Amino acid sequence: MHGELQELGRAVKQAQYRQHRALDSALSAVGTTLAQWDALRAxxxxxxxxxxxxxAATFQTEQSFGALVGRLAAQSLVERRPGRGRRIEHHLTPRGAQVLTAGHRVADEVLADCFSALPGADRATLLGLLRRLTAEPGA
Structure with a gap:
């Protein structure tokens, strides 16, 4: 039994790895990376x-995200503003919104290709199953 579960885990990881590589490569054409585009989306x-x-929303540590958002701010894609107390709030700049929009177009094309082997009904089933696996306990 453990062999089947390990194979399933590896297949999910392999699909994710292929998707991430394809997205990262294609997003470079619009001047961003997968990590940067994901931060802009968040x-x-x-x-x-x-x-x-x-x-938390981008599955990174605070330290990693801090370094990433520093690079985004240096590229004038993100603006950091003082919030309540010591809180720093993050906002997209108009340029950041443009990069995000361009990234959405690229991602739509890449993901359509990544999932092209599955008919629409299978994609819907897969999405439903993954949502069940990632749902918060008790939700």
């Missing part, structure tokens, strides 16, 4: 969020 979904919140 900031766009929750403008004004703290680094801690954004790090």
């Amino acid at each position: 900031i766009d979904r929750a403008p004004g969020s703290s680094a801690r919140e954004l790090a």
Whole structure:
């Protein structure tokens, strides 16, 4: 039994690895990386969020996210503003929004290719199963 579970785990990881490599490669054409584009997406979904919140949303440590957002700010893609107390809030700049939009177009093409072997019904089933696996306990 453990062999089948390990094979399943490896297949999920392999699909993710291929998807990430394809996305990272294609996103370079619009001047960003997968990690940067993912950070822009997170900031766009929750403008004004703290680094801690954004790090969690992008599956990074606060330290890694801090370094990443520093690079984004240096490229004028993100703006950091003082919030309440010591909180620093993160917002997209107009240029950051443009890069995000270009990244969405690229990602749509790449992901369509990555999942092209699955008919729509199978993609929906896979999404449903993955959502069940990643749901918060008790949700």
